[in-house]
Amino acid sequence: MSADLEKNRGSLEIKRGHLIFALMFILLSISLLLQLEEQTKWVLKVKLAAQPRFWPAVSLVGMVLFTGLYILYLPQKKLVRADWLETRKWVQTIEFPLWFMIYVNLNPILGYLPSTLIFVPALIWRMGYRTPIMFKSGVAFSLVVVIVFKSFLDVKIPGGAVYEFFPDSVRNFFILNF
Amino acid sequence: MDLLFSAIEILSRWDVFLALLTGSVGGVLIGAIPGVGPPVAIAILLPATFSMDPIVGLTVLLGVYGSSMYGGSIPAILINTPGTAVNALTTYDGFPMTSRGEARRALSLAYSSSFFGGIFSIICLIFFAPVLAKIAPLFGSREIFLAALLGLILVIVAHRGQALIAAALASLGMFINTVGLEPVKYTKRYTFDQSFLAGGIDLIVVVLGLFALSQAFILLQGEDKKLHIPRLQGSFFQGFKELSRHPRVAAVSATLGVVMGMIPGVGEFTAQFLSYTYAQRTSKRSEEFGKGAPEGIIAAETANNAVPAAAMIPLLALGIPGEALTAMMLSVFYVHNVVPGPQLFQNRMDFVVALYLSLLILNVMVLVFLLIATNQLIKVVKIPNRFLGVCVLTLSFVGVYSLRNSTTDCLIAAVFGLFGFILKRLSLPIVPVLLGMVLGGIMEVKLRSAMARVKTPFDFIDRPIAMALFTLIILVLLIHVRQLLKSRKELRQKNG
Numbered sequence: 001m002s003a004d005l006e007k008n009r010g011s012l013e014i015k016r017g018h019l020i021f022a023l024m025f026i027l028l029s030i031s032l033l034l035q036l037e038e039q040t041k042w043v044l045k046v047k048l049a050a051q052p053r054f055w056p057a058v059s060l061v062g063m064v065l066f067t068g069l070y071i072l073y074l075p076q077k078k079l080v081r082a083d084w085l086e087t088r089k090w091v092q093t094i095e096f097p098l099w100f101m102i103y104v105n106l107n108p109i110l111g112y113l114p115s116t117l118i119f120v121p122a123l124i125w126r127m128g129y130r131t132p133i134m135f136k137s138g139v140a141f142s143l144v145v146v147i148v149f150k151s152f153l154d155v156k157i158p159g160g161a162v163y164e165f166f167p168d169s170v171r172n173f174f175i176l177n178f
Numbered sequence: 179m180d181l182l183f184s185a186i187e188i189l190s191r192w193d194v195f196l197a198l199l200t201g202s203v204g205g206v207l208i209g210a211i212p213g214v215g216p217p218v219a220i221a222i223l224l225p226a227t228f229s230m231d232p233i234v235g236l237t238v239l240l241g242v243y244g245s246s247m248y249g250g251s252i253p254a255i256l257i258n259t260p261g262t263a264v265n266a267l268t269t270y271d272g273f274p275m276t277s278r279g280e281a282r283r284a285l286s287l288a289y290s291s292s293f294f295g296g297i298f299s300i301i302c303l304i305f306f307a308p309v310l311a312k313i314a315p316l317f318g319s320r321e322i323f324l325a326a327l328l329g330l331i332l333v334i335v336a337h338r339g340q341a342l343i344a345a346a347l348a349s350l351g352m353f354i355n356t357v358g359l360e361p362v363k364y365t366k367r368y369t370f371d372q373s374f375l376a377g378g379i380d381l382i383v384v385v386l387g388l389f390a391l392s393q394a395f396i397l398l399q400g401e402d403k404k405l406h407i408p409r410l411q412g413s414f415f416q417g418f419k420e421l422s423r424h425p426r427v428a429a430v431s432a433t434l435g436v437v438m439g440m441i442p443g444v445g446e447f448t449a450q451f452l453s454y455t456y457a458q459r460t461s462k463r464s465e466e467f468g469k470g471a472p473e474g475i476i477a478a479e480t481a482n483n484a485v486p487a488a489a490m491i492p493l494l495a496l497g498i499p500g501e502a503l504t505a506m507m508l509s510v511f512y513v514h515n516v517v518p519g520p521q522l523f524q525n526r527m528d529f530v531v532a533l534y535l536s537l538l539i540l541n542v543m544v545l546v547f548l549l550i551a552t553n554q555l556i557k558v559v560k561i562p563n564r565f566l567g568v569c570v571l572t573l574s575f576v577g578v579y580s581l582r583n584s585t586t587d588c589l590i591a592a593v594f595g596l597f598g599f600i601l602k603r604l605s606l607p608i609v610p611v612l613l614g615m616v617l618g619g620i621m622e623v624k625l626r627s628a629m630a631r632v633k634t635p636f637d638f639i640d641r642p643i644a645m646a647l648f649t650l651i652i653l654v655l656l657i658h659v660r661q662l663l664k665s666r667k668e669l670r671q672k673n674g
Contacts, residue, residue: 017604025346032353032368041365049629052360055622056367059356059614062349070342089399090600096395097592100571104579104588120572127398127564134565141569145576153226155580 017086019079022071029063036060099123111160112150113178116142151177185531188233189539197234198536201241202543208242209249210558212259213397213566216246217389220506222570222577224382232514233529237536239510243503244296244486244537245544247446251288251479252552253559256281257405261559264446264482267454271467271474282410284475286417289548291428291476294421295483296541298432299439303487303534311527314495314520319631320638322519323624324647326498326617329442331651333501335658336448337607344610347601351614354379355622362626374586381509381615383578383587387594388601388608389502390574395599397567407556414549424476427457431477435484440491442500446482453481487537494518494530498620502609505616 040053048054071077099119106115120138129135149155159175166174188194208219219242227235250261255272268288275284317325330348337344357368358378369375421428431453438449457477458467467474492498497519499505511518522530548555578591601608632638639648 017600021600021604021606022343029346029350035368039366039368039370041363043363043365046363047629050362050626052363052365052367055618056353056356059349059353059618063346063353066342066346066349070346073342086603089603090596093395093399093596093599096398096571097391097596100391100575100592100595101585101589103572103575104585107575107579116572120568123568123571124565127568129562129565137565138568142572145572149226149576149580154229155226155576156583157576157580158583 016076016080016082017090019071019074019076020083020087022067022074026064026067026071029060029067033060033064099126107160108158109161111163111174111178112157113142113146113174114160114162116146146178181528181531184528185535188528188532189535191234193231193234194237194536197230197237198241198540198543201238202245202540203547204238205242205245206249206544206547206555207558209246209261209265210252210555211249211561211566212253212257212261212559213393213400213563214570215250215262215393216242217502217506218393218570219246220503221382221385221389222573224385224506224510225577225580227510228513232511232516233532233536235510235514236507236533239507240486240533240537241540243507244483244540247479247482247486248289248292248544248548249555251292252285252556255284255288255475256407256556257559264450264485265478267450267478268475270454270478271469271471274468274470275475276408278470279408280470281408282414283416283420283472284470285410285552286414287420287472287475288417288479289414289545290417290421291431291479292483293541293545294428295432295435295480296487297538298429298480299436299484299487300534300538300541302436303491303537304531306491307523307527307530307534310491310495311523314523316643317496317520318641319624319628321641321643321647322496322498323621323628324639324644324651325442325492325496326620326624328647328651328654329492329498329500330613330617330621331654332442333610333613335654337610340607341658344607347607348610348614348618351611351616352618352621354384354611355615355618361623374584379590380581380587382581383591384594384615385506385509385612386574386577387591388598388611390570390577391591391595392598392602392608394567394570394574395595396602397563397570399599400563400567402562402564405560407559410553410556414552420472421476424473426460427453427473427476428480430456431480432484435481436488438481439485439488439500442492442498446485449481449485450478453477487534490533490537494522494533495520499613499616502612505612508616 036053036057040056042051042053103115103119106119109115110118117139120142121135124134124138150157159178163171163174204219205216208214208216220239223238223242227238230238246262247264250265251268251272252261254260254265254268255276258269258273260266260269272284272288275281334341334344334348355378357375359365359376360367366376434453434456435449438452439446454467454474454477457473458464461467461471461473463471489500489504492500493504493508497508497517499508508518516522516526516529574591575588578588581587598608628638639645
């Protein structure tokens with residue numbers, strides 16, 4: 001198995017952050033494994049393979065065992081500055097899940113079309129684009145996405161709360177299509 | 179013959195035709211855009227297909243799956259960046275050809291090779307169908323358990339140099355699948371008394387997070403590149419003529435694509451690697467490989483395009499997906515109450531034949547589209563990366579939110595997106611998580627029902643297919659250990 005990791009060496013010399021990832025992963029695995037008894041049941045007079053606890057145990061032992069071996073054979077066992085720089089990149093990326101969640105939370109309030117028309121140009125701005133063509137492309141993309149998915153494919157996305165304030169005739173049309 | 183007519187009747191519906199057209203054109207477009215790829219597109223489209231008829235939904239997804247590799251060859255040849263991961267070997271000879279002003283020749287060769295590979299594998303699939311229909315019912319619970327286990331082991335050992343972390347990630351996938359109420363005694367497993375975990379973690383939420391959202395984050399974190407795309411003039415038909423001068427390379431590559439495609443966990447990479455190596459070793463001009471050899475493009479493109487149809491074999495016959503895309507398709511089958519496996523071949527053979535035929539039509543449609551529209555199509559390669567990231571993030575919302583209109587699902591997907599982002603940054607494999615989740619679920623159910631009928635462990639392998647699968651598992655593990663020991667020995671010798 002060590003040879004397995006020896007092959008990794010080449011790529012690991014360039015890519016840092018493996019040790020931090022592996023340590024976080026094994027910590028998570030061990031903490032889950034320690035809760036096995038509390039979070040699963042052992043049922044009397046039931047065969048081992050049919051026990052509710054069997055598969056969580058197999059998978060968690062696998063996670064701990066294989067990650068442990070992975071750490072054991074990692075060529076770089078000391079944390080250096082490059083590892084922390086890589087970790088910083090992961091933390092910086094949390095910004096985008098946050099953007100995504102803002103978009104998700106805007107939808108039930110403003111409705112699919114209005115929230116998409118706000119979200120896409122705003123994120124385009126955040127990405128550093130300033131030319132009118134990019135914003136026009138963003139608006140066109142928003143319209144196409146909403147029309148294709150909501151109006152044509154009829155995917156289940158409810159209308160926004162603000163639609164309730166629209167006149168009757170417009171409200172139904174908006175709820176059904178946008 | 180009745181079966182064929184019945185299948186043609188299924189396919190002659192206008193919505194199936196529209197699905198084929200959308201899937202094939204969409205797949206080529208998605209394949210041609212570096213950084214998106216079929217897993218992202220299929221993950222996003224999955225929930226939208228739930229409201230469609232099974233054959234319509236599956237045809238759209240099959241269209242994307244089967245045609246994306248055609249499109250992926252365009253940026254591989256023109257800008258040295260593979261459109262999909264499996265077009266990587268096409269860059270070796272495609273881009274050098276472009277550099278010396280032969281872009282049209284390279285593209286034409288890639289299209290004709292892909293078409294040959296696709297059609298060859300579908301013909302094999304059609305000939306295999308009666309054999310599969312006879313063999314598939316011989317697979318009981320224990321055989322399906324062993325086949326799933328073999329698939330999981332193959333996926334892990336296929337990640338050479340990363341087998342340990344691949345095994346850990348596959349175990350994580352298996353664990354995620356166990357969260358929620360277990361289906362026999364209805365006890366809670368790892369729900370932490372949270373109601374949203376009681377129903378388990380939805381496979382599609384995980385898929386969208388790991389494949390689509392993570393890719394959006396990668397694109398948003400990246401930088402835009404200025405690209406120069408050469409002008410293409412003239413006909414794209416010459417590739418067929420050139421392909422006919424290398425029948426041996428084309429036939430061997432297509433066969434390798436079919437064989438590798440059928441084995442779970444092996445897929446396009448191994449198929450094209452073996453084909454390329456074969457073509458290079460047997461060529462009289464092996465020194466030209468990597469510098470613009472036509473056989474190099476033929477080997478890579480024929481092999482990778484022969485895989486999708488072949489990969490449907492374990493999925494349809496046994497219900498066992500061999501890689502990420504077929505694993506995603508499995509969820510579509512389940513949603514529509516079409517359960518892939520031995521019963522499908524016995525009860526819904528017309529449906530299976532219709533799927534084969536749709537793949538056949540798809541290849542023709544894609545080829546015609548590419549021959550007509552390549553000059554317009556290459557413009558999509560120029561879409562800036564970060565703008566693409568915005569698009570993928572927006573589309574991912576449709577995929578997750580339309581499932582159950584749940585903000586929690588979106589949050590879970592975002593967390594898996596971040597996890598997938600870290601895996602991609604570290605060049606660690608994502609596929610084992612997904613296959614661990616899918617195959618882990620199959621293994622749990624099948625082992626439980628199989629163990630109810632066996633008294634001793636030896637009873638488990640007392641049937642011929644079970645015994646053969648068990649022997650294969652042992653063999654794969656032995657070969658892997660042997661390779662590890664060999665490379666360790668070589669490394670020691672190298673270090674003196």
